Amino acid sequence: MSSTQSAVRSHAEAVQVSRTIDYLGLFILFFVILGGFHVHAMLTMGDWDFWSDWKDRRLWVTVTPIMLVTFPAAVQAIVWEHFRIGFGATLCCISLVLGEWINRYFNFWGWTYFPINIVFPAILTPGAILLDGVLILTNSYLATAVFGATAFALVFYPCNWVIIAGLHMPVEYHGILMSIADISGYHYVRTGTPEYIRMIEKGTLRTFGKDVAPVSAFFSAFVCIMIYFIWHFIGRWYGTTKFLQQT
């Protein structure tokens, strides 16, 4: 076969090769994103996602979307620009969640025996679908940043409330009011994570009384817009091919 001949001999063969490349590419992309995004997530918001007694209505709501809109923005910029693929954010989020579950199940439960109801990760898919959807419908990074990233942050707390609400039931524990999540964190000993490290309910949003979660979510949404822009540019830069002029 000379270098000018095609590697495939028929249209059917070309389609088959193309689909094989699709499956291999998606497999590789999924696990590369899983690894990279997982490291990023654990380094930037690890404990908030690790423990149920860190999932509060102020900091968890604020920090998690800000830290997790990053990779979706970058991956969207690459796959939308070069392939018009509309599921970049969802691909990132479900790969991250799968990686987190592997970590929580095999490390936290299988290795150190923390119950799953203390170490489950957050649900991210709804925000990711909304982020992808805005990009597909508007074909605009600006609109995706403003509306998509905002939706990504705003939907985070409501979609996770279903898995944390039960853990916020009140209990009188030896004369002190605690939630079930607080008691879990107290019971299941974390030698390296003393109680004072737990960053919850800190801040000065006292004016809003108990309705602080929406305010935190809107603040998170505002920052997400900016973070989306920054990471979308990182994605575009990362997806650029440059050739050097031979002298």
Place this chain on the structure above:
Amino acid sequence: MKTIKDRVAKMSFLGLLLALVTTSFYAPSAMAHGEKSQAAFMRMRTIIWYDLDWSSDSVAVNEKVNIDGKFHVFAGWPETVELPDIAFLNIGIPGPVFIRSESYIGGRIVPRSVSLKLGSDYEFSVVLTARRPGDWHVHTMMNVKGGGPVIGPGKWVNVTGSMSQFRNPITTLTGKTVDIETFNEGTIWAWHGLWFAVGLAWMAYFCKSPVFLPRWIMAHSGRRNELITDADKKMTIAFMAGTVVLVLFSYGSANSTYPITIPLQGGVLRDIPALPDQRGNVHVKVNGATYRVPGRAMSMDLTIHNGSDTAVQLCEFQAGAIRFLDSGVCEDETLYPENVLAPDGLSSSDNSAIGPDETKTITVTAQDASWEIERMSDIIYDPDSRFGAIIWFNGEDGSRQSAILNEPLIPVFM
């Protein structure tokens, strides 16, 4: 191709075999929690644990072990460690092999951080419930913000039974009794599974047509806008609407299932009561102290004044977790961990009783291999070469008095 496959299979098999063989021959369990690697000055001059008692060294799953005792917050707290303005009474165990059912300082339950005062003594108690079978090293431990964990003595506790028998029930203020061990797990798995499936379905819709090569070619030939069809946009709207509806449904269903919830609780307990003076009226002045490296012995010239109304006799010297006893005067009856107990490690030039209002100058030597084994001899390499300890006296009337030592230490290398 077949050759390559065969080689990969062969190498994989060899790798697996090697991993299996190496781990079968040498897979030790963790024997301690790094207390030996902690700087000697931290163990001597921060939190001094004493009068410790482990209620049992063998329990079944669901049974309780109490660790009771006292700790002294050293007044000569080292400059290199943050002051214990925020500290947490923890327990040193390898993960949740026990659950911490209760913990108290000064009689108050302390699930939260506390503020400790320098120079004070506190009574503490930790109640553990056995969860996982095995032999576990159980340490007292105080986490100090900015200082790290201060680990006290550890004792082996054997847990028998099966972890599947472990239960952790609790009743909420709404009258619902749940087992914390497994509560809410079905909901977590179900909703995560559902959203994962929705995400996969969203991706599968777009993957039904070619993903990479044809799209790349079209996108880079100026036809990228043809790649998203009207049908794609309709499906996108459907998915977005479905997502919003599902989120609203899940939120509403959670609120109706759990109408009463509270935010996570936190804070610092700053008014923990300290014990009244624990020292008594025996006053000790250190005239000089040396650590003889080859002999693993600390010698001190002490001037002791007995201000109490009963004769006293030197009984014990405690540095960090190591207790050096004069076997002629006292012996341990608390089943203190053997690795940090020198039952005959204390001697003095004259250990006759010191009468009321009498002053005596004697040379006291605390000598044992545990200085080296517990790496306490590393004190001579500290940047602030001082030692901290408690010295105990037994009174003729059965009382027990003590004094805190905090003085410079000179090493002797020859």
